[in-house]
Amino acid sequence: MVIPRPCRRPVSLLLLLASLLLSPAALAETDFQYQRPDIAPEMGSGHQEKAGWATQTFAVAAANPLATDAGYQILQAGGSAIDAAIAVQMVLTLVEPQSSGIGGGSFLVYHDGEEVKAYDGRESAPSSVKEGLFLNADGEPLAFMKAVASGRSVGVPGTLRMLEMAHDAHGRLPWAALFAPAIALADEGFPISPRLHQSLANTDALRNDARAGAFYFTEQGEPLPEGYTLKNPALAVILERVAEQGSTALHTGDIAADIVARVQNHPDVPGSLSLEDLATYTAKERDPLCTDWQSYRVCGFPPPSSGHLTVMQIMGMLEERPPLETALEDDLPGVDWLHRFLEASRLAFADRGRYIADPDYVEAPGGDWSSMLDPDYLAERASLIEAEQSMGSGGASPGNPGALATAWAVQPTQPEYGTSHISIVDEHGNALAMTSSIEQAFGARILSDGGTGMPGGFLLNNQLTDFSFAPTDDEGTPIANRVEPGKRPRSSMSPTLVFDRGSDELVASLGSPGGAAIIHYTARSLVAMLDWGLDAQRALDLPHAITLGGPAYLEAGRFPSATLEALRERGHEVEERELTSGLQAIQRTEEGYFGGADPRREGIVMGE
Template sequence: MTRSRPMGTSAATPFRRRLLFRLAISLLVGLPFTVLGETEFEYQRPEVAPETSSGSEEKPGWATRKFAVAAANPLAADAGYQILEAGGSAIDAAIAVQMVLTLVEPQSSGIGGGAFLMYHDGEEVMAYDGRESAPAAVDETLFLDGEGEPLAFAEAVASGRSVGVPGTLRMLEMAHKAHGKLPWAELFEPAITLADEGFVVSPRLHQSIADTDALRDDDRAAEFYYTAEGEPLPPGHRLKNPALAVTLDKIAAEKSTALHTGRVAEDIVARVQHHPDIPGTLSLEDLATYSALEREPMCTDWRDYRICGFPPPSSGHLTMMQVLGIMEQLPALEVDLNDGLPGVEWLHRFLEASRLAFADRGRYIADPDFVEAPGQDWSLMLVPDYLEERAELIEAGQSMGSGGASPGNPGSLATAWAVQPTQPEHGTSHISIIDAHGNALAMTGSIEQAFGARILSDGGTGMPGGFLLNNQLTDFSFAPTDEEGTPIANRVEPGKRPRSSMSPTLVFDRESGELVASLGSSGGAAIIHHTARSLVAMLEWGLNAQQALDLPHAITLGGPVYLEAGRFPAAIQQALRERGHEIQERELTSGLQAIQRTEEGWFGGADPRREGVVMGD
């Protein structure tokens, strides 16, 4: 979506109107009033919010010359586009995009959750960790009932216990301090304007509300996201969010301190600790003492490329590169795409490599501040000799089957961890950005399940709306040990960050060091498969970003094989069954975004299963 001006714009929101708005809300709710000074950036609100269906929609792919931003909602992408057009950096644009996503895609990510961010400043690659952390008062029995048995997953999700200390704002503030070009406050103008004036509810948001019955159990959410008759807000409804506008305005003035202390923090804590069914222990001190971290990125050579991703507590890069590395150790295979399908043998190898990689993931990967890497070095999981050893377990004509893959031993262990049982993982939203200054960004943020813990905070404003709190603590293992009493690496501990599957990825040419692509996805644990398969399609099969994202999904977490419903012919399904795979069809609604280098500039793709777009000049 290359364009010089946002589609159908109204007059720019003047500084004077914003000044009056800030004065009015400060008088109304007693928030401090600060004159920030007139800004050069003036957000132009799209007159009509673009809509897409809640199902699959064909996307054209977008070619740009100077810069590009890919996000899961057109209003969010537009906000990033305007920031880049005003001379902002990729970090600046990402902040504007994420704030708008908090408003228009509240079911997926937001300021009540966490994120991982990969950044390239033209010379170095950096990794910023804004993952949620467990409150100080929890212990490993957090998700056990009175009899010591794990809670039902849905019961744990919609509760105060599931809420981790949010980290997105602290992480973005850290990254902006290092790489921002525009003033922090300017980056909130798009989201504040849209929250104040309203945006059009998309079919996807409507469907997400309709599919999330537990959202009705939260009094504030029930009042905000449903009509007076109790029906989900219909597509086309103009939704204003005054509580979020006030909260974002406060954050624009005071940065992350506005969320982690004071009135906003007090409301978050009250909502968690006074949950009507299962309260949590999140405290004001937990919020005030949270710190974002800069970690050492993991960069792995694969074929002619250097793939850079996030280290633990993300399992994304390690598991993804194990899958690709194991497959690389197998005999060469000529892949001839047929209607977008790579063939049964490639699918078989991909699924078997996934089983092996997920077996290692389930035993070893957790927060590195609490768990020692195998052999004290995570990269030992990607050593070619070890991957070759794992690849030898794959048979051409026979699957290991559900539960048939066991963890390997990539290095001597000081502690033997138990394998974590498989648990559901959901949610997230991905952003990829290339700016005109040569900086690149891949950021994946999440509140986990749709609408997170189903707890809406109004930031202490007493106004309608607000932001959703995450349920990321359900990414920990509910059971702290296995049946023999051996501890699970990803068990709950105070201050610990739960293991994630988020896989923000930057790709470079190994020889020249030139940036090749930025990509990532949503989709819980399946993020790993979606991103890995897209890398293969773009870098090995020669597809462009949009073609790669259009391909059908096939995944396994170690048990059954899930094929994207309606995308695989009966002959392929039968051939996989004959190899011993248990096949199930289901909707696999990924949220891939990708931008790749071309001779003319950049080419971006957005997942046809979501309402995202790419914009740029």
């Protein structure tokens, strides 16, 4: 039996409160009043055909229709791309809690019409952690899921601090106004989407958290059904405080105290996150990485993200190979292209596993991360790709892009999960790509109510499991991405903006969730849009193929059996599996913009 959740107060009073947070001058400038949309949840996960969306003035793409609509209404009210992204992320915290939220971290790449900016809101390790954080008493790595669903996996969240930094520089509407959609939906309730229901059904550890178990499941332990109207009064109060006080409301005071208590008092594996860790966290503005490829300039996030470097290594190596007569066969990636793509991925992931980590702790090869994208180096790496024979699982070794101050060991492969992506272009042509995450589905499986004592709240991340569990290899050589106090774990998030090299005009914004496979999803989509000339929706529709250096995984049921067999004949260990990306993309057209949303998830594009 499903127990109805109480509404704290009528939503009209909520909107009145939101408006009171704005100055009279701000109200005159914005006159923003959030209107709840009549949007029903989409069908469940699977392949849902989407035609794409053409707009003229602006566009917003996000992983849930309610989140997309929140950004759309902000853009309608004259908000900037940054303003819209804040509204979108707050709604995603509510309606897609399994993927991202204010308890996690984000990377944002932004173009203000002149410059590209990179804002780092990645989580950081607590100041008291030891490099053996994820080792047991015998010095062996913990079982992965035991580490995930624990207090030890929780990093200091950074999304709010990062968004606040970006808003200070590029916001048009008042900060408080941007929280009205999420507060209204939390107060009044939203329908459980098929994807959220399915995610709840597929997780056991979330039931073990007393607060989350009582909030997301029935008394019988069943996940709340599709379409059920879920209210989140605790999150409404938390977001009201953040709207009024800024990110300080989460990083200090009652909300911070509840986060710390939940982490330090975890019943199974407690962590050491402290009030000081939360209070002293700072978002960072970093220099973006922009790489020329064909007639384009592709801009993405630098380390601690491995996304841009690994994506552009793959694309650079493909460009160094002799051109294929055709990359597509019957509108699908052909065997020759897939073979090259998988081999380039093996080589790029070998470099990723040795070199890339938080740049505040690890020096780049040769003192410059661009050494990994040097054309001569990529040509040397590409020469290792044989036309008819795969290197096979484990056959790719790291290269030597530049001298290192310290020798690093190769990090063993570990699971990576989670995430959500947002792409936005506003009426002024300012554009962003933002990828946000709490890592695994439902993060550390810890729900914080911010000390409100009310039902609901937000989930805490498990991003510290993105560090290498083993700090050294068997010979004692340190691993670059090992755990250290204050360090930010390596990420695969790949928010990407593309420009025309001749005119400097925006060409596209895109990115995806998907753990380490984000890199493959983004690289393949870039090639499809920029090289094969497909529109954003057709590019996102194409089936996936990935490898992290071991087996080649092809999206189940999407390729002919002859393709799988041909790859096996070339020495690939081929397996089929679900590869549920969540790509969002917006591309410039002669008429304005054209947006695509991944057919594997619930996202849509809206604009005018």
